[in-house]
Amino acid sequence: GENVEQHPSTLSVQEGDSAVIKCTYSDSASNYFPWYKQELGKRPQLIIDIRSNVGEKKDQRIAVTLNKTAKHFSLHITETQPEDSAVYFCAATKAAGNKLTFGGGTRVLVKP
């Protein structure tokens, strides 16, 4: 089955700096890669996603890149703000009813 590894497990950045989280997946058939942000005590919220027919997607300060050949994808947050502090999860799936396989999560702390 699919296996997703996520690094780093914790990330501390200064406000205004960039943050990068990397994930690798094992199943070449996976074709949908969402990223979720989970604040303490709250539900995971989808912040950005990318499909396998796209190499990069951007939404304001957040971007995701996908390298299908290397089977890895990354989340980039620019100009970080204290409200970006949360746990971020990457996931991979073949969609159409298949399970989301999650990475282990990255705890991001943005220091003012």
Place this chain on the structure above:
Amino acid sequence: KAGVTQTPRYLIKTRGQQVTLSCSPISGHRSVSWYQQTPGQGLQFLFEYFSETQRNKGNFPGRFSGRQFSNSRSEMNVSTLELGDSALYLCASTSTPAYGYTFGSGTRLTVV
């Protein structure tokens, strides 16, 4: 429109008891999936239902079961509770094709 609604929000049960959790998906979403979130194991897939049929199942013992009703609402049941079942149980819904999973706020189950 209303999000994914899970009830109850909190539950405390004793070892050996059983529990039923409920999930109402976003209106129009026919796919409902369930995840267990623990500090040690992260987010793990339990099962997914679509049109009252279980399409996919994770690696959990048979004590974990679920069902989906004709209105797409779903329930999961855990029988003979163990201390290790203490977790946040999240459900997610999506339309077809299955992109953009939206999570509910979860049910936090504590087994004592």
